[in-house]
Amino acid sequence: MTERLLRTPTLHRVVKHNGIAYIGGIVADDDSQDMAGQTREVLAKLDTYLKEAGSNRSKLLAVTIFITDMNVKPDMDAVWKEWFAPEDLPARATIGIADLGERALIELIATAHY
Template identity: 55%
Template sequence: MINRHIQTPIMHRVVEKDGLVFIAGTTADDVSVGMRGQTEQILAKFDRFLAEAGTDKSRVLSVTIFITEFDQKPEMDLAWKAWLTPETFPARATVGVSNLGNGTLIEMIATAAK
């Protein structure tokens, strides 16, 4: 199957191949809202990207999360748990990083089934 790039504001943000949807590194637009707010913005973008690709959050297989402030991870977890139910939690890795630039506290990448 040929790669199909989903039209999003940033080219190649979402790629579909062989029944999988790959979402590239995604950050919040408003970095003034703290960890929970930034997480909620990213998850809202994921909802849009997944819908454009013909799937939804219940089909997410894995997510890698990069955060700059590991002590704020509980705030990220609150948004995460509000977005998904325990029955649909995908595989997830959270990685602490020193800097994501410009006030960004969190960045996520995801893979979902079609």
């Protein structure tokens, strides 16, 4: 059975199926922040979506991160390492892209078990 949670006009933030939660594109609401600030906000939203799915950050399996400037990736990485316990780090890829719209610097998608 598939369960869809947190509907928006264009997607569900979380789709649960067969013990896995798929969490769709998360961007910061406050796009005036720098990379570290936007990363903190995106990870806080991820925490909320994981909780809604009956999961938590220790159950993340994989995260794909899209950023618009690879030169500030170290700022994102610093926040990322603060957020996770080292033993809970998921598989991860960071992809540099040209544009996320407006002033968004980071977007992520995630997969977790629950």
